[in-house]
Amino acid sequence: MTQLLSVQSLSKKTGNTTLLPTISFQINPGQCVVIRCNKYLGDMLIKIILGEEIPSKGHVYFKGADIESNKNIFREISVCLLDDGLYERLKVKEYLSFFQKMSESDKTVDEVIQLVGLLDKKEVKIAKLSFSEKRRLQIGRAIISDYDFVVLEEPEQNVDIESAIIIRNAIRQLQQEQKAVLITTSFLEDALSLTNDVYLLNEEGLKKVEVDEEEPENNREVEEPAEILKPMKLEKIPAKVKEKVILFDPPEIHYIESQEGVSHLHLSEGSFPCSFTLNDLEDKLKAFGFFRCHRSYIVNLQRVREVITWTRNSYSLVLDDEKKSSIPLSKARFDELKEILGL
Template sequence: MSLRFEHVEKHHQNTVVIPSLSLTIPKGEVAALHTSIDAKAHLLQLLGKKDVSGSGDIYIEETLLHKTKEKYHPSLGISLLEEGCYERMTVKENLTFLKRLFQSTKTQKEAAVLMHLEEKLHTKIQQLSYSEKRRVLMTKLLFQDPAVIVLEEPDQNMDIESKRILRLALEEWKNQEKSILLLTSNMESAITLADQVYRLTNTGLHKVETEEPETEAETDVEEEPFRFSKIPTKVEDKMVLFDPPEIDYIESREGKSYVFIENESFPCAFTLNELENKLKSFGFFRCHRSYIVNLQKVREVITWTRNSYSLQLDDKKKSEIPLSKGKMEDLKEMLGLK
């Protein structure tokens, strides 16, 4: 089964929290939707049928989600970040409860092995680590065995072992041809866990372009010179390409450049001088020896003292970027101010 959003939109208190969203996650694919916490919360309410006030349609295969009679669609499994479990139960008791709830043919031992909980079967949930509790919660999906899986912030604050187990589970679900949607506000998680990554912003849905690293054989092949149109950044072993208008600002720290997009930073191989030259035509300004800012994202120029200035950005954190005295004069000239 596939999960499909068709022109799904949500307004809350005269604000668009979910702009028009059209997206299909086919069978056997893990897709990540990187978005704000508010948009993520409202999407989960729509998927959980706790809110029917949004416009547009959500399909599980060809069935409209809001037209199903069941409180929860049997083919849709949702794992929430703040989902609770019975703390006084042992792991085994919890697994037994879930097996009976979903009338599953899977055994408690099978679920424990898949989530690496065999040695914790007789331990009470309240005595587990945070990551172990998250793995117990994920067993719900093993017993439910839905065709479509939605995970909220799947690896947030997890230890390395639990992240590895999560990746193995995602691969297993892909092999079973399930459709998997990850909802996250962390771009690194989105890129490292998913096959396809999308960003949902106030301007709509944008696909994040990534490139796998070249193999040794490929590096020997002479290619045409790279034509600049996007800014390449690195997340683990993947190169992520961003359109210049997406970038808020760029900072240089200890000789390395970092691209900031919606309060997340991504390392970039270009120097600040190289980026300054490449981004001038896109409306970027070298406001300080360590900063380049997208002038389209600047909301206000703040004067602290006669020789001290900063630029406030139009983002949720109202980020402030230093503006040096000499650059203040350049900015005035650019803006046609005296």
């Protein structure tokens, strides 16, 4: 398959300070790649791809050509950044029409308006849209240009559930049209439920995340009904904070996430590293109503408020905490959860 974008041994330094560690990855037509990183690293990567920053080492090839030889590469890439401004005096239809004409796109304005769920708002001024509706409009602007490569920064940050579903449908539509999509986000949960091509980018470099696949049923142990009647075991879960070890009661824990082999307990007070593996914690916390919803996640079912179906094979659990945390639920675990919940 022809690579649309190829990043080869790319890095950026200023003096002795590393701004972007050495990374390599590629994106093919129809592929969605999500990179989980902080905003600074994401911004630097996007700027280098757009030719706005010159790398210290390495190369970025777009459609087989080095971006350094293509000064107008930004005219071939649709970009939607988190802090993009909007012409708020314009109406929704006027705004998208402007970008459609500028890019000489064959996509119709009404087609894109419907795709981002703003059909009933097309004659409304942008200033009167909600935050989530404005974000969907920004995604629509990236789509209507009809370029082969789309870059999205934090597409779902702070949007409502309806908008998240619409944005994901739009991303899938882009993939079906054989567009390549690169997404940067600071939320691993969103990344894992968007695609199987997920990478972690930090100061040490870029690492592909092993995404959960469906496990054979014969690999799972079937519990006898009598075990449900066993008394609950009193257990505290240790986490290290600086030089201290804190013991948490299981009900305090909202969910547990594995990052690069380290388990992190997520509570109202924040996130705390734990020395136990996810497998250990799964065994210890099963009696307290915790459920292994994904290879990288264990969730406290008492905290689950909603089960969201994105597609036939993509699900998330929304918790009742202040952040309304979204936890990926793998296809392999979905039927097991339905049995537990009596659905």
